[in-house]
Amino acid sequence: MSDSAAIVDRAHADHKAHPTWKQYKWVALWLTVITAVEVWVYYTPFRESPLFAPTLLAMSAAKFAIVVMFYMHLKYDHWVFRRLFVGSLVAAMGILMALLFLFSKLKIG
Amino acid sequence: MNRTPTLRLGPTLMLVGAMLALAACSTQTYPNSTFTSHTDLNADINAVWNRVFVLGMAVFVIVELLLFYVIVRYRGKPGAPMPKQVHGNHTIEMIWTASPILILIPIIVPTVKTTFKTQAPAAAGSLQVEVYGHQWWWEFRYPELGIVTANELYIPTGKTVNFTLQTRDVVHSFWTPRLAGKRDLITNKVNHMWYTPDPALAEDVFNGFCAEYCGTSHANMRFRVYTVSQQDFDSWARHQKTEAIGSPALAAARVAADSAARRAPARASVIPAAAPAPVEDAGYVFPAGKMGAHTVPKTPMPASVKFDDALLAQGDAARGRTLITTPANLGKAGCLTCHVIKGEQAYVNDDVARGPNLTHVASRHTIAGGIYPLDPSHLAHWIKNAQVMKPGTSMNTFGLGEYSPLLKGKVTVGLTDAEIADVVAYLLTLK
């Protein structure tokens, strides 16, 4: 059947340009550097610091976000995908935090 | 399809009638009612309940009436013009979005207060009681008093009791409807609950239940709570602490004496002697005459377990004791491999015992997780084939030639009926 080219075109217009080769390589470099820092920190006295875990979590979250945004194109792709993923991720993190709190692995305040 | 029968009132009236019936209820008719204030905890719970109930009923009545009004008022008439097409009304929608909050706040405030109040640590100086759940019976310990007992709990009125709740196997829930809400016994976890029984409760008895499904005989995991005066409690506790029998030598003498005066009515059954801790009398026991009808078990005995009660008259306690304490007999009468009788040879301690501590079993009113009364006949049936008397129980079938569901076959090494009568006679001396 004759299809609504207009709508399809509009949808495609929502796609921004994909990242390029160059960007992909920069992303890979960043991932490597962050991982290296993570492992390095593990072998320093900083490991005993109360800030160790938060720092590592922040680095891990950064890597997570970079891969999702650039390699999975979420930054560039249709909003439907963004919503599907971010919504689920928020729910999953919420459940994880709640469980840690309920089992006293995480204290409020 | 355009018929317009009116909705009938019948069911609604019926429900109202049922509610009125409940309003007229008494503890006599409803002996496990949760609507009581016998303890501070239940009084607190009921204060919240009353608030929730009144508001809930208000919502219920108003909305159902509204619905009913709409049904009657706007029932269709053939040929009626098309109703006004209303798609919504922001003001009205805002009102009924906001109004539930007004109903919830008066519920939330007492809820939060009571939740924190009732879960605060118990006051110092409370009576400590440890509750252990087992499939399917209850173990009660008084660590400060050195008492281990089962299925029947004594607590003094007017004194705060602090329960420490644990389980030896699966999840159970400790519930005495008339005294308090429930608290689960969670594997590898220690829970707490405390309350203070009203002083007016002296010499009363309450039914308790396991409220968390825990396997085959979940329904058969019951218990009794006796609320007694402090004085009676002390008397009871003093006796429960003792070995029922004293030293083995003394015990033999005592059992012999007991056998002679078998099944005499309750009396000073312990022979005064130079036991490590001399005992003057049997101590206080909740009087059988005061057991309300609802607390005396009426579970019918399975027809397949047959025992001639006449044999019980010939039971000999001394023989019974010899039977179960002779190591060579452990195969056919291995009571002590699962039960502790303080003063007798121990094969297990209370921490690993699979059955209740029997030191003062004869001072109890029920057996088998509170589903049968403690009397010679029930005891004999129970020993003969507990597997049939209580589905799934870990207590073996001991009657020779009986079919044991556990073994999936007949018992070939077991007790004859006469021997069972002897064991019963012995157990009944354990006041």
Next chain:
Amino acid sequence: MASSAAPAPAFAAAPAATGQSGLWSWLTTVDHKRIGMLYLWTSLAFLFVGGTEAFILRLQLAHPNGQVVSAEVYNQLFTMHGTTMIFLVVMPLSAAFFNFLIPLQIGARDVAFPRLNAFSYWVYLFGGIFITLPVFFNVAPDAGWFGYAPLTTNQFSPGIHIDFWVLGLQILGVSSLAAAVNFITTIIHMRAPGMSMARMPMFTWMSFVVQFMLVLAFPAITIALFFLQFDRFFGTQFYELAAGADPLLWQHLFWIFGHPEVYILVLPTFGLVSEITPTFSEKPLFGYNVMVFSGILIGFLGFGVWAHHMFAVGMGATADTIFGIGTMLIGIPTGIKIFNWIATMWGGNLRFTVAMKFAIAFVALFLIGGVSGVMHASPPTDLQQTDTYFIVAHFHYVLFGGSVMGIMGGIYHYFPKMTGRFLSEKLGNWHFWMFFIGMNLTFFPMHFSGMLGMPRRVYTYDAGQGWDTFNLISTIGVVFQGIGLFVFAYNFLKSWKGEKNAPGDPWSAGTLEWSIPSPPPEYNFAQLPIVTSRYPLWDIKHPERTAELRHSDPDTAVVAEAHGVPMLEQTETRTAKALGIPMPFPTIKPLFAALFMVMLFASLIFLHTASLQVAVVSMIGTTLLFIGAVYSWLTSPLE
């Protein structure tokens, strides 16, 4: 077995809605309407299984110290009653409507993945048979529908009872998850021109929310079951008492699934009732936006309140309070919905068809469940209510008074659309009143027996506890329900073969599914409709009814320009082939893939009944078969 055998003859006998007939056409169908019908038949068959289980339970409890069944049998029956009603009856009844209605309501020709859809159904059917069969051999699961660890471990549940439960739920989870992914894609992606989110019918909206709940809630139980499966078959320690395991882990993971599950069961019914009440009030749904929003809010809050099932486990006052308040807040969106349904009827011209009666009864009864729900949202009062018959009363008001009554309304409402035939209103009235009286007789007294101290899940209780009368009334109520069920079955079977006299729009409704013939042709819409408002059919037939709504928006304009045709009431009944509409080929492959997958799961049981070798050989064999079936499915053309 009744459940699987019952539908077959009827399939063969009934002239199929899409012009094909014969058993083979049903086994190979990928048509969403026929799959919906398969779901309907199968879940109604399971309803009889679950109902029979309930009847035996009530016979046992009619009198104190009942002797009808043994403790072991009773425990199997109550476990299977819950499991059956939740996973094999109410969820698939909803799925029947998802399948049948969603594409019709959004103006699509099929779901996004027609063959995956068939796969979901067959997995459900085989999984349902797998978990139900043991009932007949006295080896059914017996640890309750939420199987609290460590009762379910090998230590406390030796034998294969629990194996069936663990594996059966995993299988059914696969079915639900596959279906949910399918419907999410369908709803996001396959709406007709002009069918914006803000114009979707309420049933589709509520279904949309439900699919997300399925996708996010099922993983928790999948993992919890996975641990149990490993414990039972491979000796891991997740729930082992001796290893220091914390059984609250199971409870939390289970209820992270279990509470959203309650809304998964009831939200589709909210949708159905929101379709029925406007139609028979001759008014549009009151407060559409708020209804959508409150549905989403219920779904969202539904994920944050699971621990209210666990107030007695000793989580501490802070957690109790948080979950208690959260639970009460769910009352707000639920209350909004109830008020909006009443407002929809307000000022209307109510036609009391059987469907409408069920819908009204739904509102009245669900309210009772809602009010008692708030009563145990408060942790202190819940300590007296949890695990008693009060809770049993509560959730039956929600799930029977709510879900089942609403779904029954849906069946009466949509039967003409599904089959082209009407269900008898006369028999329907009998059905309705038997259900209404019966369910109140059964479940209302349970409020009392619970508050008067009766714990749930007991196979027996002693005389003189003050519960005798209430229990007897409850049992009598079941007799009424049973009569109602048989009247319904008779009505259903008779009407299935009755006179084909239903027009496309028998009730003067406003949504798309009524704009096509009854039953719809295989391609649904000969011409894709262009949607101009929430009630496209009224736009055509009664423009005055939708005058208030916004009709123009960029979407409509663009689409109208591209297509140049308005939405029409369609009467086309020629075949897809004649019209040149590409339709997916029928295929047996999803059925085989489902069968082999279920057999793969079932092979694990050999670990407990046969030997390791047998299990491994069987698993490898079924895995190869499964891969073969999927490969063959993958490489065959869709249409």
Next chain:
Amino acid sequence: MATAAIAESSAAPHGEHTHYTTTGLENRKIAMWTLIGSECMIFASLISTYLVYKGRSKVGPWPHDWGCKTSAIVGKTAAAVQAAGCAAADVMKPVLDIPITSQSTFVLLMSSLAMVLALEGVENHGKPGYDRWYKGSRFWLAMTALMGAAFLGYQAYEFTSFVHEGLTIRTNLFGSSFFTLTGFHGTHVAVGVLWLVSLLAIDMKRGLKGATDVLLVDIAALYWHFVDVVWIAIFTLIYLIQ
């Protein structure tokens, strides 16, 4: 489910555009993202379990601490354990091997780079500059699969050495939750490798090109990257943070 969703896909060249769609997106891509959302919950449940059970095992070996085979002694160093009364022969070392796992983490991260380059190769098939072997999809698909296989090799090595040190899935709560979590992830990697190999096979046979094939690789890529980000979380939460 992943398989079933793709199932619809390989029916391939029947031209999606004969069907009307609301968004102009691809069914299979929406399904994949939905599935990834579901997987988030799966791994959240698994990781929660690991963290909840952390430190609750009754016997060793432990993830980060030294232990003793004959008693419940735990210590930060071997010396501490011995000082607490454990015979030297019974000392158990911490099982987690950070250097090895850092390497496997790096390999998996780089496989994601290879994956995007493979997708880029398919998208630009036949365009100038993309005809060279090191810019084509075959090379990068092969690299991705190879790195995935290498990761699995590392994991096999890790599991074997744990078993040698006395930690199996049945030993303690740590063993159960660790092996299940990482094993579950490893299974995802294995499925991914098989998927990539089958794409590679198609590529070798007829060449991956055109919109349909881009989609095919795109979906596989989404899955692969997701498996990668899950490992990013696991590496930090399980291996690095104590």
